[in-house]
Amino acid sequence: MMIVGGPDRTAAALLAGEIPCPDCSAQLRPHGYTRTRTVRGLDHARLTVQPRRAHCAGCGRTQALLPVAWAVHRADTLEAIRIALAAKAAGGGYRTIAAHMGRPLPTVRRWFRRVPEAHTYWLYKQVKQRAFRHDPDILVRPKQWPSLLGWSLNILAGATLSYEQRVDDDLPPWSSIGLFTRGELLSSPLRT
Ligand SMILES: [Zn+2]
Known part of the structure; x- marks a missing residue:
């Protein structure tokens, strides 16, 4: 594939x-x-x-x-997973997020378990590199986030939108999340 x-x-x-x-x-x-x-x-x-x-x-x-x-993880779009992770980075608990998104609790809990610290750091490096390549302005005054995950997702969102507007406008919104994270917004079970 x-x-x-x-x-x-x-x-x-x-x-x-x-x-x-x-x-x-x-x-x-x-x-x-x-x-x-x-x-x-x-x-x-x-x-x-x-x-x-x-x-x-x-x-x-x-x-x-x-x-x-x-590109999907367990039948959900990366956009849906990105939103759940952003809600987590903003301090939301998985019960609230699962209820809000209409997803089963175990599904959301599984997503959250697949962004351990090492993977968050890997995401941060990917996203920073891609953002720098496509639109360094995004990195100039990023919003301050209490966590590395929040910071990474925020830059990811900016870089994704910028890429879709400037490089490949045939893409549906948010779909280049898969490109920017090499299909691994969540870590693969083997790497955690
Ligand atoms: Zn061949």
Whole structure:
């Protein structure tokens, strides 16, 4: 599986032969679609998506091209998870946040367990680097946060919006969170 940008731009790039194979760098070619999947967004919105599939003539492998907006952790969008983490960084308890977002308690508790200190520090470094590359102004006078997680999420939000406005406006709002965190807004269970 490959994480790619907005769906329209990806389709155009794939047809034009502009997406290289992650394994051998040969050109990928369109190869139908993968199965349909449904993810939960904010306010119980359901998002049904069918990622494109591509075939590599070089190594013969097939790749599913998953747009960043649909990169998910346990069936929830990264946007929903970002909001829950921001509420936590602002001092919210998981019960309140779960109730407010209409998510089961164990789900929210699991998200929070997957941002231990080491991962928060990793996020901070990723986000700072990306923000610096795309829009250093964001780092000039950041809002003061009592925690590193809050600071990181705040910069992440600024960098995401700036990237989507300036670089890839085909992306749905907030979807480049996946790009900026390399798909790991939450740490993978193995790394914690
Ligand atoms: Zn290949």
